[in-house]
């Protein structure tokens with residue numbers, strides 16, 4: 001979009017020709033110092049990485065991954081991309097928005113989740129962007145979900161293959177393949193550049209939400225590549241079957257190999273168990289079920305800094321930071337909170353859209369009440 005060169009390409013120019021990329025974002029995002037909140041919470045220094053402002057069409061963490069994932073779909077001359085998520089998936093929505101912008105069609109396989117206002121908004125916005133939506137599987141935690149999604153996906157892949165003569169390009173949940181994870185390797189290098197430029201002191205810890213792991217794994221790798229020692233505190237917001245230290249470490253190693261295979265100048269790093277910090281104590285009962293601690297964090301950040309967080313990801317993550325601060329563990333620490341939430345508002349785009357246009361399995365999200373804590 002601009003003349004800005006990603007730190008990843010600056011550092012490893014060999015990747016410019018070997019790694020597919022399409023510019024979708026307004027990078028770098030700024031780092032804000034939150035002095036009032038730091039004083040309130042008893043944190044020595046508190047910064048927020050404003051990835052809520054990654055793009056003008058959509059913000060949050062997904063556009064950084066999609067620059068590489070959709071770049072590859074374009075390179076492969078795909079006409080369709082197919083991805084996965086929960087009904088209110090931010091990833092499915094970001095994919096729908098940027099696929100439309102690139103004249104690709106998007107297909108989303110969506111699983112059930114607890115109801116919330118943002119689920120309605122994201123579904124309507126996906127529809128408005130021309131995404132083909134399929135309800136499938138069962139709750140994330142259910143044993144039969146995986147095989148049901150597999151069956152439904154195989155059917156859609158075949159249907160599109162017969163119709164268009166080409167299979168859609170598959171993008172995994174959350175965009176967290178090694179290729180998508182590269183977006184956050186770059187983000188880690190971007191933060192390192194900002195540290196070197198004096199925008200912030202080197203953080204002792206970086207709090208980030210952890211769902212499908214690509215964000216935390218990429219950051220970990222990018223920060224280590226830049227020689228920073230900041231500890232990545234990955235706050236788990238989904239079942240530990242998916243989000244656990246071994247998977248996080250595995251994805252960081254896979255992304256590292258992926259980049260090294262494209263450009264041998266990318267060093268192969270040791271990512272050890274000791275580097276990986278997955279926090280389990282703020283997830284609550286399940287993915288997308290809001291928690292009192294998470295919603296208290298949402299209110300705290302809104303009331304002190306006027307910045308919006310959410311109940312599924314960033315509220316739970318900030319709650320972990322607040323909990324550690326309350327225990328006095330951040331009194332002498334420089335802390336960075338990585339805001340992964342999209343900040344763009346779609347109220348005007350979806351005003352007047354009728355949910356009856358969506359496939360029937362999604363209607364209950366509009367007819368049943370939202371979860372009790374979703375009352376903001």
Ligand SMILES: *Cc1c(COP(=O)(O)O)cnc(C)c1O
Nearest residue numbers: 090174211212213214215313340
């Ligand atoms: C998807 C998402 C995350 C989780 O990122 P992963 O790379 O899947 O771990 C965090 N915050 C928000 C707001 C998201 O939409």
